[in-house]
Amino acid sequence: xxxxxxxxxxxxxxxxxxxxxxxxxxxxxxxxxxxxxxxxxxxxxxxxxxxxxxxxxxxxxxxxxxxxxxxxxxxxxxxxxxxxxxxxxxxxxxxxxxxxxxxxxxxxxxxxxxx
Amino acid sequence: xxxxxxxxxxxxxxxxxxxxxxxxxxxxxxxxxxxxxxxxxxxxxxxxxxxxxxxxxxxxxxxxxxxxxxxxxxxxxxxxxxxxxxxxxxxxxxxxxxxxxxxxxxxxxxx
Numbered sequence: 001x002x003x004x005x006x007x008x009x010x011x012x013x014x015x016x017x018x019x020x021x022x023x024x025x026x027x028x029x030x031x032x033x034x035x036x037x038x039x040x041x042x043x044x045x046x047x048x049x050x051x052x053x054x055x056x057x058x059x060x061x062x063x064x065x066x067x068x069x070x071x072x073x074x075x076x077x078x079x080x081x082x083x084x085x086x087x088x089x090x091x092x093x094x095x096x097x098x099x100x101x102x103x104x105x106x107x108x109x110x111x112x113x114x115x
Numbered sequence: 116x117x118x119x120x121x122x123x124x125x126x127x128x129x130x131x132x133x134x135x136x137x138x139x140x141x142x143x144x145x146x147x148x149x150x151x152x153x154x155x156x157x158x159x160x161x162x163x164x165x166x167x168x169x170x171x172x173x174x175x176x177x178x179x180x181x182x183x184x185x186x187x188x189x190x191x192x193x194x195x196x197x198x199x200x201x202x203x204x205x206x207x208x209x210x211x212x213x214x215x216x217x218x219x220x221x222x223x224x225x226x
């Protein structure tokens with residue numbers, strides 16, 4: 001069965017600083033990987049996804065992620081954080097069920113941005 | 116606008132009561148999912164459905180039931196057998212090209 005580990009429960013960065021959120025996955029086949037963001041009391045919004053091809057994936061809001069098969073990682077990065085980026089971030093891996101994809105989520109990383 | 120509508124936004128349940136959470140979509144997506152979210156535990160899959168009149172148990176299906184009579188609708192019933200139902204519930208759909216679209220959630224509280 002697939003699994004996702006987000007080792008950092010909370011991260012605090014200063015506005016304008018760079019950001020990296022870690023994600024490690026476990027999956028037997030080629031993974032489909034995702035990053036989502038959630039504001040308090042809201043649903044999840046897709047930031048970016050990796051299916052195949054270029055291992056550096058660009059997403060919305062200036063985020064990018066790099067797939068590293070040798071390290072089973074899919075870390076999320078942003079060069080300069082804005083105060084509005086404060087939210088909870090979830091990494092997820094998809095397992096093909098034959099008619100859809102079950103997503104398995106990590107436990108999330110709460111990002112706080114200091115002004 | 117296409118999207119997913121979850122209702123109500125807040126729901127209160129008395130002990131021993133069944134309650135139903137609504138999820139409606141107009142995205143014409145085949146697959147629909149219900150997740151439960153608890154602080155520090157991420158999202159856990161309750162049930163999912165890939166076509167009308169068919170659904171599968173997820174990782175934490177005990178105490179929950181669903182139906183899928185129409186493509187647009189995938190209601191979740193939290194039964195009295197669910198001993199710890201207080202949580203945030205999220206409905207999602209999946210279209211071609213992978214990636215889920217999420218509703219805005221229902222917060223259920225036992226009173």
